[in-house]
Amino acid sequence: MITCKSVPYCVDFPVLRQAVGEIxxxxxxxxxxxxxxxxxHFEAGRRSPLRVSLTSASMEELNALVIREMAMIGIGGFPLPGRVFDLEKVERILDQGLVPVLFGDIRENGExxxxDDITISIAREYSLTALFATDVDGVLVNGNVIPELHDLNTLVALPSVSYDLTGxxxxxxxxxxxxxxxxxIFNGKKRGNVFNxxxxxxIGTFIKVRE
Known part of the structure; x- marks a missing residue:
């Protein structure tokens, strides 16, 4: 949502600043x-002997840009790379009055x-509703947003985007x-959606699995 996905190393700063303002x-x-x-995603998809190093570095670069934009309006964020993520670290950061800013990552073995997995694990542990701000209006079937989903049988085949390595x-x-x-799941690019x-x-698609 906060990057120009078709342009390597491109941040959509108007969207990033809008989202940061709304939180x-x-x-x-x-x-x-x-x-x-x-x-x-750009670095992870390249066949380079430096794939692991460059993927890790690129994610830390993007994370730093997010935290810097947060700091510009007085929000204290703190980075937590996916490769060292655990719930205890999240809680320690929260206890300091900071906002943990986690990110998708890569392990030294290339995994x-x-x-999404990080978000889901946090929501599962604390029985929270996970909010996914994306660049689409929700789950679309035949071009229309499905307002609410209760089971997978509602869906027809959804296209996977080739550069999205997470599926x-x-x-x-x-x-x-x-x-x-x-x-x-909702469109985080639309003004007011993150706030709402x-x-x-x-807004978007609400997926209701549990009461």
């Missing part, structure tokens, strides 16, 4: 997770760590059901 009133207890976009929308939805969490989602308003 300002919700920072207490907030945990942010961002994916690789045109940074990590990709999905930002695209179809894989995101599958993981949500597999982990039995509630989630909302954090406020508790239903």
């Amino acid at each position: 300002r009133d919700f920072t207490e207890g907030l945990v942010l997770v961002h994916g690789g976009g045109s940074f990590g 990709i760590i999905s930002g 695209g929308m179809k894989e995101k939805v599958r993981k949500i059901f597999q982990n039995k969490i509630n989630a909302m 989602a954090l406020k508790g308003e239903r």
